Amino acid sequence: xxxxxxxxxxxxxxxxxxxxxxxxxxxxxxxxxxxxxxxxxxxxxxxxxxxxxxxxxxxxxxxxxxxxxxxxxxxxxxxxxxxxxxxxxxxxxxxxxxxxxxxxxxxxxxxxxxxxxxxxxxxxxxxxxxxxxxxxxxxxxxxxxxxxxxxxxxxxxxxxxxxxxxxxxxxxxxxxxxxxxxxxxxxxxxxxxxxxxxxxxxxxxxxxxxxxxxxxxxxxxxx
Amino acid sequence: xxxxxxxxxxxxxxxxxxxxxxxxxxxxxxxxxxxxxxxxxxxxxxxxxxxxxxxxxxxxxxxxxxxxxxxxxxxxxxxxx
Numbered sequence: 213x214x215x216x217x218x219x220x221x222x223x224x225x226x227x228x229x230x231x232x233x234x235x236x237x238x239x240x241x242x243x244x245x246x247x248x249x250x251x252x253x254x255x256x257x258x259x260x261x262x263x264x265x266x267x268x269x270x271x272x273x274x275x276x277x278x279x280x281x282x283x284x285x286x287x288x289x290x291x292x293x294x295x296x297x298x299x300x301x302x303x304x305x306x307x308x309x310x311x312x313x314x315x316x317x318x319x320x321x322x323x324x325x326x327x328x329x330x331x332x333x334x335x336x337x338x339x340x341x342x343x344x345x346x347x348x349x350x351x352x353x354x355x356x357x358x359x360x361x362x363x364x365x366x367x368x369x370x371x372x373x374x375x376x377x378x379x380x381x382x383x384x385x386x387x388x389x390x391x392x393x394x395x396x397x398x399x400x401x402x403x404x405x406x407x408x409x410x411x412x413x414x415x416x417x418x419x420x421x422x423x424x425x426x427x428x429x430x431x432x433x434x435x
Numbered sequence: 436x437x438x439x440x441x442x443x444x445x446x447x448x449x450x451x452x453x454x455x456x457x458x459x460x461x462x463x464x465x466x467x468x469x470x471x472x473x474x475x476x477x478x479x480x481x482x483x484x485x486x487x488x489x490x491x492x493x494x495x496x497x498x499x500x501x502x503x504x505x506x507x508x509x510x511x512x513x514x515x516x
Contacts, residue, residue, distance in 0.1 A: 270503055277500070306503070313505045320451045360448065360506070389451070 213432050215241040216254035218284065218300075220275045225261035225297065228412040232428050236415055239432055246278040256293040256431065257284055259300030261353070261410060271314065271356045272302035281307055293337055293431060294404045298354055301396070301406030310399055310406045311369070312361030318389025322355040326420070327387065327409055328380040329395055333373045336402045341430040347380065348423035350414035352387070357408040359390035359397075366391055374398040377407055436481040438493040440511040442502045443474035477501060489513045 217229045226243060233241035244251065251257060264275035275281070281303075288294040288309050296304040304310045317323055328349055331342045342348075361369070369375055370392070377396035379386040386393045388408070396407025411424025444450050450472050457471040479496065481489045493511050502509040 269501065273500065273503070311505075313503060315449070315506060316451055318449075318451050320455050358449075358451070389449075 213239060213255045214253060215239060215256050215258060216244045216251055217241060217258045217260055218246060218280055219243050219260075220246045220262070220264035220278060220303075222264045222266055223260050223262035223299070225299075225410065225412060228410070229258045229260045229297070232412050232415050232425070236425065237428060237432060237434075244280065246275070246280045248280050249283055251280070251283040251287050251292075254287075254292075256295070257287060259284070259294065259296040259303050260412070261298030261300060264299055264303065267299075267356075270306070271299060272304075272306040275299075275303045276306040285309060288399070288404050291401060291403050295338065295431070296404075296406040297412060298352075298357075298408055298410060301408055302356065304404060304406045309404050310397055311365045312359055312397070314356050314408070315358045315360055316356050317354070317358050317387070319387075322353075323357070323387050324353045325351065325387065327352050327395070328385070329377045329409060330380055332375045332378050333398065335373055336376060336398050336405060337431055338398075338405045338427050339376050339430060341434075342426055348377075348411075348414075348426070349421045350409045350411050350424045351420075352409045354388070354408055357388040357390070359388075359394045359408070361391060369394070369397055372400065374400070374402070376405055377409070436484070436486065436489050437514050437516055438479040438481070438489060438511050439514060440477040440479065440493065440497060440501060440509060441474060442477065442497075442507050442509045443472060444506060445508050448506050474507075475501075486513050486515075 233239040378393040414421040414424035453471040453473040497509040
């Protein structure tokens, strides 16, 4: 599996994502500058976290019109895995590949902290080697991560088992105030995943947690 | 010629920023405020085109980029300088 990590002006988790594949999993991976327009040679695409275009206007709103995004959308529709993390999730929503919206956190603050996630749907390339209900610890680092959607969309996501991850229950469980505690969702075809927490920053015990590696291992088919 | 664009959250979309400002106003003794909604104000300048054309371009800009149709609504006025 050859991975592409898309780099926008302002991406800052691109190296973390690259590190996962290149150094930890020993999988071919390239940085792909946002002006590229051909992603045919890649088998999976990562849209990393960061502050593309300084978060101007709305998070992800300007990156969504970068030249590379036309190919990302095309490959996603063709069924290729496309995984957006944090700002990448925001970009995927702006591009229309995922539904809903990510608005400012309920306490109007940038949150940089560990969260506990519960795996919900295991029916995806990203979660197929995980167990429903199992808990993963990894960081969040965002100000606009409060997932909202209209009632029909929320019902659809629930009914179609498209919620990949939820923030855990309890007082500290859902720090940004997301509807239905949603931390990550899949598209209808289940090949596109967007999530606010950062699994690529939780891939070695020296980082405080290595729970995130399971998602990437699942992607490449190593349980 | 100038377009003055107002972007606001749709009714029913939570606006934590507006709510915080509302609390702050209350805290400094400014009362009788029912609610505060935050939005964006954008100006676009045009040269040498008709008012209709300016209006068309502004509407397209709002639809495609400036407003998020999932969460926001927009309105604008075209003013001659």
